[in-house]
Amino acid sequence: MSTRPVCVLVGAPGSGKTTVGTALAGMLGVDFRDTDADIERMAGKPIPEIFVDEGEDHFRTLERASVAAALASHPGVLALGGGAVLAEENRAALIGHTVVHLSVELPDAIKRVGLGAGRPLLALNPRATLKFLLDQRRPLYAEVATATVATDGRAPEELAAEIAALLKP
Numbered sequence: 791m792s793t794r795p796v797c798v799l800v801g802a803p804g805s806g807k808t809t810v811g812t813a814l815a816g817m818l819g820v821d822f823r824d825t826d827a828d829i830e831r832m833a834g835k836p837i838p839e840i841f842v843d844e845g846e847d848h849f850r851t852l853e854r855a856s857v858a859a860a861l862a863s864h865p866g867v868l869a870l871g872g873g874a875v876l877a878e879e880n881r882a883a884l885i886g887h888t889v890v891h892l893s894v895e896l897p898d899a900i901k902r903v904g905l906g907a908g909r910p911l912l913a914l915n916p917r918a919t920l921k922f923l924l925d926q927r928r929p930l931y932a933e934v935a936t937a938t939v940a941t942d943g944r945a946p947e948e949l950a951a952e953i954a955a956l957l958k959p
């Protein structure tokens with residue numbers, strides 16, 4: 791059996807990688823894996839605590855290792871952290887994979903991430919920061935993606951079904 795992910799999901803915080811990825815994996819009958827969860831397991835603590843205790847650079851180092859490991863060993867659906875595409879090493883590692891960009895515009899992204907805890911980069915001024923992240927990363931998601939699916943105003947199940955159809959040979 792191939793050890794390559796059947797599909798890698800990338801996108802901004804709130805684009806629905808975890809939600810749509812879980813639904814997609816269920817439809818395809820494969821496992822879902824999320825590099826954010828891998829990092830938390832490896833570090834033994836939640837991501838916001840890694841940012842506070844060791845800083846973002848350390849988090850990005852763990853993230854590069856997690857992305858490389860998961861791309862090499864996970865045969866199911868794989869979601870990458872929202873900022874994984876910032877690293878050239880990760881973008882290069884994605885070449886040759888089936889990569890779906892879940893795109894989201896600012897209004898839906900704001901509604902979805904809300905003001906809740908758990909996203910350390912959005913702790914201060916979430917609206918302005920999210921706008922900055924979306925503008926900064928849009929070209930990077932486009933660079934790595936083999937397909938882009940617009941998620942605004944669409945339900946996770948519907949998006950998962952659309953991606954499942956895209957994956958059919």
Ligand SMILES: Nc1ncnc2c1ncn2[C@@H]1O[C@H](COP(=O)(O)OP(=O)(O)OP(=O)(O)O)[C@@H](O)[C@H]1O
Nearest residue numbers: 802803804805806807808809872902941944945946
């Ligand atoms: N298509 C959608 N329509 C409405 N709500 C959605 C949709 N996709 C996700 N959500 C909701 O938005 C929130 C964020 O979704 P999710 O955690 O899947 O995003 P994510 O891309 O994994 O974010 P992160 O980069 O922070 O891990 C969740 O509460 C989820 O239920």
Ligand SMILES: O=C(O)C1=C[C@@H](O)[C@@H](O)[C@H](O)C1
Nearest residue numbers: 803826837871872873909910
């Ligand atoms: O957008 C980002 O840079 C991040 C998104 C999350 O998935 C986590 O990987 C972390 O909170 C950083």
Ligand SMILES: [Mg+2]
Nearest residue numbers: 807808824826
């Ligand atoms: Mg997620």
